[in-house]
Amino acid sequence: MMRVACLGGGPAGLYFAISMKLRDPSHQIDVFERNRAGDTFGWGVVFSDQTVENLTANDPVSAAIIADNFAHWDDITVAIGEDAITSSGHGFIGIGRKRLLQILTQRALELGVNVRFETEFSADLSAYGDYDLIVAADGINSAIRTQNEDKFGVDIQTRRNKFCWLGTTRLFDAFAFLFEKTEHGWVWAHAYKFDATHSTFIVECSPETWEGLGLDKMEQAESIAFCEKLFARHLDGHALITNASHLRGSAAWINFRRILCDKWSFDNVVLLGDAAHTAHFSIGSGTKLALEDAIKLAQVLSRPGMADPANLREALAEYEAERHVEVLKIQNSARNSTDWFETLDRYLDFDLPQFAYSLMTRSQRVAHENLRLRDKAWLESLERWFWAGNEGRNTPVQPMFTPFALRDLTLANRVVVPPMLTYSAEPDGHATMFHEVHYGARALGGAGLVITEMLAVSPEGRATSACPGMWEDGQIDRWRAINTFAHQHTATKTCAQLGHAGARASCRPGHEGYDVPLADPWPILSASAQAWREGGLTPAALTETDMDRILADFTAAARRADAAGFDMIELQAGHGFLLSSFITPVMNRRTDAYGGSLESRLRFPLRVAAAVRAVWPAGKPMAVRISANDWVGEAGVTPAEAVAIAEAFKAVGADIIDVSAGETAPRARPTYGRMFQTPFADQIRNEAHMPTMAVGNITQPDQVNSILMAGRADLVAVGRPHLVDPSWTLHAAAQAGEEGQFVPGPYALGQVQARQLAGQARDSAQRA
Numbered sequence: 001m002m003r004v005a006c007l008g009g010g011p012a013g014l015y016f017a018i019s020m021k022l023r024d025p026s027h028q029i030d031v032f033e034r035n036r037a038g039d040t041f042g043w044g045v046v047f048s049d050q051t052v053e054n055l056t057a058n059d060p061v062s063a064a065i066i067a068d069n070f071a072h073w074d075d076i077t078v079a080i081g082e083d084a085i086t087s088s089g090h091g092f093i094g095i096g097r098k099r100l101l102q103i104l105t106q107r108a109l110e111l112g113v114n115v116r117f118e119t120e121f122s123a124d125l126s127a128y129g130d131y132d133l134i135v136a137a138d139g140i141n142s143a144i145r146t147q148n149e150d151k152f153g154v155d156i157q158t159r160r161n162k163f164c165w166l167g168t169t170r171l172f173d174a175f176a177f178l179f180e181k182t183e184h185g186w187v188w189a190h191a192y193k194f195d196a197t198h199s200t201f202i203v204e205c206s207p208e209t210w211e212g213l214g215l216d217k218m219e220q221a222e223s224i225a226f227c228e229k230l231f232a233r234h235l236d237g238h239a240l241i242t243n244a245s246h247l248r249g250s251a252a253w254i255n256f257r258r259i260l261c262d263k264w265s266f267d268n269v270v271l272l273g274d275a276a277h278t279a280h281f282s283i284g285s286g287t288k289l290a291l292e293d294a295i296k297l298a299q300v301l302s303r304p305g306m307a308d309p310a311n312l313r314e315a316l317a318e319y320e321a322e323r324h325v326e327v328l329k330i331q332n333s334a335r336n337s338t339d340w341f342e343t344l345d346r347y348l349d350f351d352l353p354q355f356a357y358s359l360m361t362r363s364q365r366v367a368h369e370n371l372r373l374r375d376k377a378w379l380e381s382l383e384r385w386f387w388a389g390n391e392g393r394n395t396p397v398q399p400m401f402t403p404f405a406l407r408d409l410t411l412a413n414r415v416v417v418p419p420m421l422t423y424s425a426e427p428d429g430h431a432t433m434f435h436e437v438h439y440g441a442r443a444l445g446g447a448g449l450v451i452t453e454m455l456a457v458s459p460e461g462r463a464t465s466a467c468p469g470m471w472e473d474g475q476i477d478r479w480r481a482i483n484t485f486a487h488q489h490t491a492t493k494t495c496a497q498l499g500h501a502g503a504r505a506s507c508r509p510g511h512e513g514y515d516v517p518l519a520d521p522w523p524i525l526s527a528s529a530q531a532w533r534e535g536g537l538t539p540a541a542l543t544e545t546d547m548d549r550i551l552a553d554f555t556a557a558a559r560r561a562d563a564a565g566f567d568m569i570e571l572q573a574g575h576g577f578l579l580s581s582f583i584t585p586v587m588n589r590r591t592d593a594y595g596g597s598l599e600s601r602l603r604f605p606l607r608v609a610a611a612v613r614a615v616w617p618a619g620k621p622m623a624v625r626i627s628a629n630d631w632v633g634e635a636g637v638t639p640a641e642a643v644a645i646a647e648a649f650k651a652v653g654a655d656i657i658d659v660s661a662g663e664t665a666p667r668a669r670p671t672y673g674r675m676f677q678t679p680f681a682d683q684i685r686n687e688a689h690m691p692t693m694a695v696g697n698i699t700q701p702d703q704v705n706s707i708l709m710a711g712r713a714d715l716v717a718v719g720r721p722h723l724v725d726p727s728w729t730l731h732a733a734a735q736a737g738e739e740g741q742f743v744p745g746p747y748a749l750g751q752v753q754a755r756q757l758a759g760q761a762r763d764s765a766q767r768a
Helices: 009-021 050-057 060-068 096-110 141-147 206-213 222-230 286-301 309-342 352-360 368-375 376-386 433-444 471-488 546-564 578-583 603-615 639-651 677-688 700-710 720-724 728-736 744-768
Strands: 004-008 028-032 045-047 072-073 075-080 081-088 092-096 112-118 131-135 154-168 174-182 186-195 200-203 254-261 269-271 404-406 410-413 414-418 449-451 493-500 566-573 622-627 656-660 692-694 714-715
Touching: 004 009, 009 096, 009 286, 045 050, 045 096, 045 186, 045 254, 045 286, 050 060, 060 096, 072 186, 075 352, 081 352, 081 376, 092 096, 092 186, 092 368, 096 112, 131 141, 141 186, 141 254, 141 269, 154 222, 186 206, 186 222, 200 206, 222 433, 254 309, 254 376, 352 376, 352 744, 368 376, 368 410, 368 700, 376 700, 414 728, 433 449, 471 493, 471 546, 471 639, 471 692, 546 566, 546 603, 566 578, 566 603, 578 603, 578 622, 603 622, 639 656, 639 677, 656 677, 677 692, 700 714, 700 728
Parallel strands: 004 028, 004 131, 028 112, 075 174, 131 269, 414 449, 414 714, 449 493, 493 566, 566 622, 622 656, 656 692, 692 714
Antiparallel strands: 045 092, 072 092, 075 081, 154 200, 154 254, 174 186, 186 200, 404 410
């Protein structure tokens, strides 16, 4: 038997008490709640089917009562002014927070929990010395967490948007996202019903709009009246209601605080629910996380011998380890969703179908094929919208298989094989038979564009002794043969990436180590006399004479790339190579006209880009690859600065930005994950207003389609999957049932069979 003090009588604290009593009725559980019974400052709570299953498995009695009080709806409506679009099949479940608390309170009392309402609890934990365990379930403003920040490793991030949590008697049949334009910017509402009489109505806007409209100076009644007038078309005469009337003036408008704790417990004290973590209201998972925290904590505490401090520490460590992972997953999704609403201006110029799709996939938890399962007809209407060439076809085309044009070049689809070093060239920089087979196989595999590994513009510009070059005419023939093969036998277009490795030159091939200098290195150059990494070679800083020579090397290499028959060219200006070493302050320590401000740091790279554009055929596009984030904080290039970098390259003739990140400093700390660099492509595309290519841990056709349909990029690079499967694109087309993609004649029968087998598998899955 344990004696437990539960500080906080919200859903987390009550459900934990219930879960403990269910497992051992002899536990003494005292819940201390400062508010009166039934007091709450929220409106509706949204659950998923999985959460309901978890509640039912844990306590069928309370789960059944909760389920009887659910409001159900399937639709999402996105409305911008008078225009609206609706999709179905989403399966939402909601319940009023007040009703949920009533159910949980009653169940806790039935089980013998001692619930003490209107009881202030002390942040001085010595007041609870008689208890075996102290559970801090005191919410987002937790006094226990605040008093012991050093022990919990608290990280609180205050987000920029303002929001006001209201209710209304207007019943929304769909989860509605309502956007209204004002003279000071956009204001929007998240609205959904949660019982037979009320809906939640959360109003949100940027701080600039909030201040511009004078909401920061209005009393609560005034701001509610303003919102009623603004959203009148959606409220149908119903009023907006507050249950926070005790707050005066603009205090009813708050900023969301994302809370994360490195540790969730110390001694016999443990955090639960919002005291330990928060998830943004735009994905509605805060209560879900709290209830699932409660279940897990009760499980680990219900083992024999938990009153023993050693066993207690072990149990709390297990609770924290498992729940921390689950919370981070939700918080990552919530961060994506929060970022979307905080950068809303990027997307408001989208056509409504794409805007709605972008909104629905903002968290990256919902992807393209998931939407097809929910509402096939709706998604297919968007696919037809995405490419006007769908007219006249029996079936729509998935975004990844639609054409894309840059200047006079039209790609058959949006899939790109990006630059990937093969370390297979001759010591003199000539390509080999390996390159013919490697690039030929990937062209046969159906990608719209294949980009070569970096072709060095000079011998000293090679990254390794096994990297190919384009610094002499003798290197043209092998690449001409590769391009001729691709053009004669496939629909794939080819792109030469030209670059100079700078401080990362003169290294061993990658399979012999990462950026390990050669035993007998050649002299290397960079923006500054600074080694790329500790123990690496120290380059000489470029002089004006060096710059003139290297600029000439780039233009000569571009002419050779044209002579070799490449359809497109890309300048490597990322990853710490020579052009990148000027752009990033991590590597550029110059004090002359080529260092300091971004404008100065861009001076030489822009000279190169302009010169290459001048000699490259006008009808052929030019791409530039950049590192959009140095991952070293404000000391390096940040995503916001990357927009200015892209705009500068656009001004000198770049047609598309290949948006990568990092590799400018070994100390970089990237945030890895699925599609982890796509947000940078999104920001550049929709703030610099130019095409982008997304890269970085994109492995599934579903991800490619989601990126394209949501307007996050125009082309998508799929790298490592193409290394092990040269026909990745054709396999994706077969799985999609797509018949319109070019297939080399000798392989046509195999593609037909693959498409038939994929169709049979889909039919079997649907019957099951």
